[in-house]
Amino acid sequence: MKYTNLHNLPEPLVNAIAGEKKFEKNRYSVTDLLKSPQELQLLRRHNDEITIDVSDGLWAVLGSSVHYILQKHSKTGLAEQYLTTDFEGCKIVGVADLYDEGLVTDWKVTSVYSFLLSDKDNWAKQLNIYAWLYKRSGMGVKDLRIYAILRDWQLSKTFADKDYPRIPFIEKKIDLMPMDFMESYIRERIRLHLEAEKVTDEQLPECTPEEKWARETTWAIMKKGAKKAVRVFEKEEYAKRVMESLDEKHYIEKRAGKNVKCTSYCNAKLKCFQYAKEIYK
Ligand code: SF4
Numbered sequence: 470m471k472y473t474n475l476h477n478l479p480e481p482l483v484n485a486i487a488g489e490k491k492f493e494k495n496r497y498s499v500t501d502l503l504k505s506p507q508e509l510q511l512l513r514r515h516n517d518e519i520t521i522d523v524s525d526g527l528w529a530v531l532g533s534s535v536h537y538i539l540q541k542h543s544k545t546g547l548a549e550q551y552l553t554t555d556f557e558g559c560k561i562v563g564v565a566d567l568y569d570e571g572l573v574t575d576w577k578v579t580s581v582y583s584f585l586l587s588d589k590d591n592w593a594k595q596l597n598i599y600a601w602l603y604k605r606s607g608m609g610v611k612d613l614r615i616y617a618i619l620r621d622w623q624l625s626k627t628f629a630d631k632d633y634p635r636i637p638f639i640e641k642k643i644d645l646m647p648m649d650f651m652e653s654y655i656r657e658r659i660r661l662h663l664e665a666e667k668v669t670d671e672q673l674p675e676c677t678p679e680e681k682w683a684r685e686t687t688w689a690i691m692k693k694g695a696k697k698a699v700r701v702f703e704k705e706e707y708a709k710r711v712m713e714s715l716d717e718k719h720y721i722e723k724r725a726g727k728n729v730k731c732t733s734y735c736n737a738k739l740k741c742f743q744y745a746k747e748i749y750k
Pocket of ligand 1: 505
């Protein structure tokens with residue numbers, strides 16, 4: 470991966486962000502396993518050709534700083550423990566944020582919106598793979614939790630929205646999966662990644678809507694002067710039908726769907742045939 474510094478960010482930030490990611494054959498980190506086979510293959514094959522700007526990694530630095538604080542201030546737990554195991558001819562590695570008497574926690578710094586709408590299923594799998602790694606190294610796991618620090622939390626929103634988090638922190642309990650279930654899941658992930666190694670970039674299995682974090686196009690009924698939609702529909706015809714009973718202060722706003730991962734979070738996108746095909750269709 471090559472880095473540019475288009476916005477002249479200060480050197481300590483650049484050094485913190487522009488780390489080298491090395492890929493090794495048959496070695497998978499927990500996050501590698503969870504990536505789609507297409508994304509992981511493209512990143513592995515084109516690692517030396519992909520260029521990103523350090524400004525894209527600014528939020529990740531905040532996440533890393535929390536890990537640093539955990540290492541410094543956790544009095545009883547084991548922070549940032551490197552875990553590894555051999556499985557199905559591959560090496561699986563991971564660094565869990567914190568282990569404390571059977572409780573495994575993953576710490577995230579994220580926006581309120583991302584937390585509320587994020588794919589919790591992927592977070593659950595990530596934590597359960599850590600639990601599987603701990604158990605394989607002989608350490609018991611009783612409980613899994615996500616601790617999220619909400620970087621854009623606003624006090625004013627707590628008064629208007631009863632579902633809005635009360636403080637800039639959320640704790641979420643994650644169900645612990647049985648060991649044999651996780652073993653089958655990880656075996657299947659490895660199989661998919663090894664299969665993807667055998668084909669060309671153009672033949673890679675396409676990412677699913679879930680893997681692309683696809684958001685469908687919706688139609689919102691808006692009232693002039695208001696920021697929040699009165700109602701949001703998945704079909705235009707439903708919105709039109711409801712509009713028939715409303716006055717001229719209301720109008721329909723089309724909210725175009727998009728693949729959030731592809732457009733904003735996938736470093737492989739410029740090498741991806743599926744992405745090129747979908748944006749030019
Ligand atoms: S750009 Fe989208 S479709 Fe292509 S690898 Fe990334 S997530 Fe998948």
